[in-house]
Amino acid sequence: MNIESSQILYLLQLASPALPVGAYTYSEGLETLIETGTISNASSLKHWLGQELSCGAVRVDAAVALRTYKCTQIGDTAALEYWNSWLSALRETEELRLSxxxxxxxxxKLIVEIEPGIEPIVSSLIAGNACNWAIAFGITAGYWQIDLTAALLGYLHSWATNLVAVGVKLIPLGQTVGQNLLLNLQPNIELATAEILRLADDELSSCNWGLSLASMMHETQYSRLFRS
Incomplete structure (x- = not known):
């Protein structure tokens, strides 16, 4: 990849943990899995995240972000609405959908405030008040013309960073262990990105029942630090 410095800076801002979207409040079922002992150390957390990257819902989300990216660059708002509705229908639990x-x-809301020129592209999604995270990410990456492969790497790395942070807090893991885990996930992220770039529309599927069960259990979990 030959990426301009401005694209790198845009990507760093979009994928930053400091982006004020509340990602740190969600565990995507990890809180339940840690509570039940399914995930209890760095090894089991890496295995879970690796399997999610290999065949889980995050792959579909990233693939839809890719399609949204392309729709944004040609101004196809009808397709943006279609993919947003499609992704909403794919959510198995209320927590996953609401998050x-x-x-x-x-x-x-943030991107319209800092980039007013994007408003015509997203006005219908704002009016619907139910835009999925992958859709908003893809729109922003497309509008900022971030390199497509880099955008997908950033999407998946941001996802992994957030969930490793959950493990650091709840298992708990040391900060060094968490960073080593994130480093060791790089080959998984690179492989998933390469595969997602090749997926056709009729290949968008996932094996997601573990996450679904964990998410459903989390809705009634007695003690919770996270919203999902």
């Missing part, structure tokens, strides 16, 4: 909507809504 995706909240983060997407927060990013759309």
């Amino acid at each position: 995706s909507w909240q983060m997407g809504r927060s990013l759309l």
Whole structure:
């Protein structure tokens, strides 16, 4: 990849943990899995995250972000609405759906405020008040013309960073262990990105029942630090 410095800076801002979208409040079922002992150390957390990158929902989300990126660059608002509705229908639990909507809504509100020129592209999604996170990410990356492969790497790395942070807090893991885990996930992220770039529309599927069960259990978990 030959990426301009401005694209790198845009990507760093979009994928930053400091982006005010509330990602740190969600565990995507990890809080339940840690509570039940399914995940209890760095090794089991890496295995879970590796399997998610290999065949889980995050792959579909990233693939839809890719399509949204392309739709944004040609101004196809009808396709943006289609993919947003499609992704909402894919959510198996209320927590997963609401977390995706909240983060997407927060990013759309932010990007319209700092980049007013994007408003015609996202006006219908703002009006619907239910824009998924992957959709908002793809729109922003497309509008800023971030290199497509780099944008997908940033999306997946941001996802992994957030969930490793959950493990550091809850298992708990040391900060050094968490950073080593994130480093060791790089080959998984690179492989998933390469595969996602080749996926056709009729290949968008995932093996997601573990996450779905954990998410459903989390809704009634007695003691919770996270919203999902």
